[in-house]
Amino acid sequence: MTQTVRSERALRLENLTRVEGEGGLLVRLEDGKVKEAKLNIFEPPRFFEAFLRGRGLQEVPDITARICGICPVAYQMSAVHALEATQGIQIDPAIRSLRRLLYCGEWIESHALHIHLLQAPDFLGYESGIAMAQNHRMEVERGLRIKKIGNDLVEVLGGRAIHPVSACVGGFYKVPARSELQALKSHLEWALEASLEVVPWVAGLRFPNFQPDYEFVSLTHPTEYPMNEGEVISSRGLRLKVAEYERVFLEEHVAHSTALHSVRADGGTSYFVGPLARLNLNLHLLHPQSRKAAANCGIHWPSNNPYTGILARAIETVYACEEALAIINSYHPPERARVDFKPRRGDGCAATEAPRGLLFHHYRVDEQGLIESAKIVPPTSQNMRRIEDDLRQLLPPLLQHSDEEIIQACEHLVRSYDPCISCSTHFLKLRIERR
Amino acid sequence: MADTHKSRLAVFKFSSCDGCQLSILDLEDELLALSQAVDIAYFLEARSTALPGPYDVALVEGSITTQHDIERIREVRADSKYLVTIGACATAGGIQALRNWKDVEEFTRCVYATPSYIDTLHDSTPISAHVAVDFQLNGCPINRYQLLEVLTSLLLGRLPHTPAHSVCVECKRRGTTCVLVAHGTPCIGPVTHAGCGAICPAYNRGCYGCFGPMESSNPDSLVHQLQANGSSSAELVRLLRNFNGYADAFRAASEALEKRPQ
Numbered sequence: 234m235t236q237t238v239r240s241e242r243a244l245r246l247e248n249l250t251r252v253e254g255e256g257g258l259l260v261r262l263e264d265g266k267v268k269e270a271k272l273n274i275f276e277p278p279r280f281f282e283a284f285l286r287g288r289g290l291q292e293v294p295d296i297t298a299r300i301c302g303i304c305p306v307a308y309q310m311s312a313v314h315a316l317e318a319t320q321g322i323q324i325d326p327a328i329r330s331l332r333r334l335l336y337c338g339e340w341i342e343s344h345a346l347h348i349h350l351l352q353a354p355d356f357l358g359y360e361s362g363i364a365m366a367q368n369h370r371m372e373v374e375r376g377l378r379i380k381k382i383g384n385d386l387v388e389v390l391g392g393r394a395i396h397p398v399s400a401c402v403g404g405f406y407k408v409p410a411r412s413e414l415q416a417l418k419s420h421l422e423w424a425l426e427a428s429l430e431v432v433p434w435v436a437g438l439r440f441p442n443f444q445p446d447y448e449f450v451s452l453t454h455p456t457e458y459p460m461n462e463g464e465v466i467s468s469r470g471l472r473l474k475v476a477e478y479e480r481v482f483l484e485e486h487v488a489h490s491t492a493l494h495s496v497r498a499d500g501g502t503s504y505f506v507g508p509l510a511r512l513n514l515n516l517h518l519l520h521p522q523s524r525k526a527a528a529n530c531g532i533h534w535p536s537n538n539p540y541t542g543i544l545a546r547a548i549e550t551v552y553a554c555e556e557a558l559a560i561i562n563s564y565h566p567p568e569r570a571r572v573d574f575k576p577r578r579g580d581g582c583a584a585t586e587a588p589r590g591l592l593f594h595h596y597r598v599d600e601q602g603l604i605e606s607a608k609i610v611p612p613t614s615q616n617m618r619r620i621e622d623d624l625r626q627l628l629p630p631l632l633q634h635s636d637e638e639i640i641q642a643c644e645h646l647v648r649s650y651d652p653c654i655s656c657s658t659h660f661l662k663l664r665i666e667r668r
Numbered sequence: 669m670a671d672t673h674k675s676r677l678a679v680f681k682f683s684s685c686d687g688c689q690l691s692i693l694d695l696e697d698e699l700l701a702l703s704q705a706v707d708i709a710y711f712l713e714a715r716s717t718a719l720p721g722p723y724d725v726a727l728v729e730g731s732i733t734t735q736h737d738i739e740r741i742r743e744v745r746a747d748s749k750y751l752v753t754i755g756a757c758a759t760a761g762g763i764q765a766l767r768n769w770k771d772v773e774e775f776t777r778c779v780y781a782t783p784s785y786i787d788t789l790h791d792s793t794p795i796s797a798h799v800a801v802d803f804q805l806n807g808c809p810i811n812r813y814q815l816l817e818v819l820t821s822l823l824l825g826r827l828p829h830t831p832a833h834s835v836c837v838e839c840k841r842r843g844t845t846c847v848l849v850a851h852g853t854p855c856i857g858p859v860t861h862a863g864c865g866a867i868c869p870a871y872n873r874g875c876y877g878c879f880g881p882m883e884s885s886n887p888d889s890l891v892h893q894l895q896a897n898g899s900s901s902a903e904l905v906r907l908l909r910n911f912n913g914y915a916d917a918f919r920a921a922s923e924a925l926e927k928r929p930q
Contacts, residue, residue, distance in 0.1 A: 248712055248718070250712045250713070250715065250716040250718070268776055276774075278733075278779065278780070278788060279683060279733075279763070279778055279781075280764065280766075280767055280772075280775045280776075280778075281763075282779050283767070283774075283775035283776060283779050284763075284764075284766040284767060284770070284775070288906060289906060290911075292906065295876060296763060296910070297747075299685050299687075299762075299763045299808065299911065300685060301684040301685050301687075301688060302684075302685040302687020302688065302689075302809060303684075303687070303690055305687070309729070336853075346693060350693060350714060352732065354716075360715050360716040360717045361714055361715030361716065361717070363699070363700065363703045363708065363714065363715065364715070366700055366703075373700070374700070377696040377697075377699065378696065379702075380694075380696055381696035381697070384694060384696070385695070388764075391871075392867035392870065392871050393809075393864070393867055393869070394694060395687040395690060395691065395694070395809040396687060396808060396878070398867050398868050398871050398873065399871050401873075405871045406823070406868075406871045406872045406873045407871040407873075461740040502675040503802075570872075600777045644716075653686075
């Protein structure tokens, strides 16, 4: 229930809608100034890092997938790469390509979901994608079909779209036959053309004029748009190995907040992860059609406008279709589906690019291959502080408006980050404020 | 204006990953038709407008882990004609029920810097531990076509057709070689409820029980066979304690193993 209560100049949105998971917003005003703006997370904690201890390392990708039903592949990918680092395993290049292909499927389905069902309704003034379909049926049906093709890709590689079963430490339990992937080609070609039409449609939306001074953070790679590996860079000149991540970024506990916020360790400042950060920092690594779509969409990149995140998702959808087709065209089943290994004691971490941004995992494994410690830093937790900083900047010019308009503006902004509250929960501070 | 002839559907979430309610949005070919056939009155992930009850059908995702959840599920029950649990969290407590065998205070200290901020119950419990449930849909995640079948049947006033046999039958139907017999791979498919389509054996691995125990299963007997094949008690406890580990049959089998380590 979306409920606005104005009492002692406090605006409260009980339930954020069209996001994954459950959270609310609390804005407190004092003498016409924004005293407090916070995201309240009331999604209960699930304790993944705690119960992963003592589990076998090969069980981890199956368990971490259950952190998030929208981006299970991301949790499987960061987990297998981090665990391979603990074991000193080098995966075969063909396996690396297949993992990239699996990730393409998840990017396509997750981005299509966010664009069409979660965020476009904000721009066009509808309360849902379904309501939007009454007047924009073609666009919604096109988006759903693109989404379905992303899901189909995950299903072929992983058996099912949600919590696929094929990824494992060392490679895959099973790799697809060439013919299975060839069968997807015509669908992906359609999705590429369709997503090229989505870009101008999304570019034609009215983006509110709001451009904070962000530090964008993402992975980067010498030769490819970042997904499964690379160094961490930022728009303010950071460049570091993933192994140095915990030295440069830390999770800060703030007394007034319900959430642990990731911040720069040196200055305590917030940063921004996700498709907009990736695109801004890796524009030169797009394939020809997505690069052309980005150049011609009428937005000057890099963009500091968070609302253009929807456009970054549309452009990345084009890219993911191009990349998936390139991988399928050159695919021959590898000789072995996975590297065999005997478990050993080890410590390792990895970061991959989930649909919502950088996802960091760090594990310690004992000599029997059982997990000693696990640390998971989801993208939404990293954006949490940044979203609150944005809200404080967004609100002052809006204070003359009605409660409902203010709340709508806040929700629109929060949804532009595509926050996944289920993801960040096992890790967010929980405090239910009842008054 | 709301069409008074349409059945009213509501989707509620408790402690979970969102995957089962996402299955509704993953019905890409059927979603717009579904939204015309029923009035989706409450579904926070999909729409901003939340209409109050009563509802004809409530789909409930997630397990109960806070005192507030207990109050909320009672309200949902009171507001709903049919209450259907969707997925392993709602039906069996989910992966977060692993805490039920541990010290949740220690878990809280492990994950959170300031444990005093955390409001949580000791156990993660299924919806049926708190209110009457009309139908349970298994799976982690649920099979979206089974969900469509359940909705269709409730709206038509007939019983849903969801198979009650084990994953083994689905394997045979799919023509998959038995990974347990042929390769000695530990697999709990023989005691696991059908519904996934026997994906894991088709991907060269053993079933890990996403759809929970099938009715009248005999996990102790399977455990005996898996031990004879060389699996240790510790490995088998972990295999039984996944997303449906707190379901009665799996729980009893893993607890029996812990009492008699071999």
